[in-house]
Amino acid sequence: MIKAESIAELTAVIRKWKKEGKSIGFVPTMGFLHEGHLTLINQAKSENDAVVISIFVNPLQFGPNEDFDAYPRSMERDLQVSESAGADLVFAPDAKEMYKGEPAAAITVTKRVNVLCGKSRPGHFDGVAAVLTKLFHLTQPDRAYFGMKDAQQVAVVKGLVDEFYFPLEVVSVETVRESDGLAKSSRNVYLTEQERAEAPHLQKALQKAAKMAAAGERDAGKLEGHIKDYLSTHTTAEIDYAEVLSYPELAPPAEDSKEIILAAAIKFSKARLIDNITIKLKL
Ligand code: AMP
DSSP: OEEEOSHHHHHHHHHHHHHTTOOEEEEEEOSSOOHHHHHHHHHHHHHOSEEEEEEOOOGGGSOTTSSTTTSOOOHHHHHHHHHHHTOSEEEOOOHHHHOOSSOSOOOOOOSSOSSHHHHHSTTHHHHHHHHHHHHHHHHOOSEEEEEGGGHHHHHHHHHHHHHTTOSSEEEEEOOOBOTTSOBOOGGGGGOOHHHHHHTTHHHHHHHHHHHHHHTTOOOHHHHHHHHHHHHHHHOOSEEEEEEEEETTTOSOOOTTOSEEEEEEEEEOSSOEEEEEEEEEOOO
């Protein structure tokens, strides 16, 4: 496995692979790899000749009062995990390599950002879109892999790729969970023992509301109310949001919505957790 810290090292390898006619699968991450990331890597491996993982905690997608400095990092372990997962290249630049001073241009995401995490984290998806635009150009993937744990990110990235005609396919991968239902996340290490015990209720709250939706409840406000009530009864966390929207449009559900998403975010003392369930609706 190759480790590239500079853009020059990365592009030399990509150029060689392209010449050899290899297809490239790309898995962008912020590191501190867990089984969720591994599932993306495995799928990328099964569908491409070469797999690139990026490990980069992107400062641009963190707000001023968010956890950029505290975000867990473990480069040595991540490299071992990537190698044993069969990755061909890990791109691990520092911030100076990715952002060389005052930016000459920026990306503004204009759709699907006034809800969910986009609403509570202003500018977050502009930062995601900016770094992915750079990474897509540098790695030239045939396919890029994203987890449905971040369902809004999947929708936003598909919008970005469609809007700017990036010649790649966005592949979404189901959320990988702990045995008690908690979505795997790098941030779970920051849960206290009590918070860790409460955290699976995030998925449970969504499941309860999903059952009601599957049974025909279409009133988004009612479903959101149930999610919030369940969370406030079963956890000590602060509720950031609970929303029910159409997917992938992320608009209020309509009569003809084919799919809906039930999503929530909660804040514990040091970790903010998100989760969602998407449901295909029979018309
Ligand atoms: P992150 O390192 O948190 O930025 O995540 C990198 C990629 O892994 C994103 O596409 C995430 O959606 C995905 N991911 C994170 N956690 C999970 C999970 N539990 N299951 C599936 N994919 C995940």
